Amino acid sequence: MDENTKKQLIQEAIEARRNAYVPYSTYPVGAALLCKSGKVYTGANIENAAFPVTVCAERVAIFKAVSEGNMDLDAIAVVTKNGGSPCGSCRQVMAEFNPELIVIIADEEGEVKQETTLKEILPGFFGPASLAK
Ligand SMILES: [Zn+2]
Structure with missing residues (x-):
């Protein structure tokens, strides 16, 4: 993944993090997911009293x-x-769609703390192939 794309994805995760609803943990998380089509989807954690x-x-x-x-997940930036x-x-949810998913973990300043793949951080996962007859 080129540096510009990575920086842009991290920036989108930082912005998404602003919408986190975290009255209990006070630990906002932002994510930006890049699909192979080039489309980006963002997310923030949403807590609940339950x-x-x-x-x-x-x-x-x-x-x-x-x-x-869009199930063609390519990379996800996660900012905390x-x-x-x-x-x-x-x-586990990532494994369902792409074991090769690039996972970029950054802090709130946008500094990359880890760049890895899903299969590296979830070895031996149970996935669609596990259900093969
Ligand atoms: Zn989680």
């Missing part, structure tokens, strides 16, 4: 893309205060 129904920024972005017919990594649930 904690388990909280949804992460990454899943908001992915579900927006998929719900609009301190470079926090996607949770296990989000990794």
Whole structure:
């Protein structure tokens, strides 16, 4: 991924993070998902007084893309205060659509903390092929 695209994706995640609804954790997360078509979907975490129904920024972005017919996920930038990594649930959702997904983790200043792929951060995942007959 070229540096310009990466910087742009991180910037979109920083902007999306401003819409996080996080009265409980006060830990806003922003995500920007790039599809192979070039379209970008953003997400922010949305908490709820009934904690388990909280949804992460990454899943908001992915579900927006998929719900609009875009399953060709290419890369996702995730921005937190301190470079926090996607949770296990989000990794599982990413694995469903692209094990080669590029995952860029940055802090709120836009500094890249880690650049990896989904299969590196979720080895041995259960995916569509696991259900093969
Ligand atoms: Zn998550």
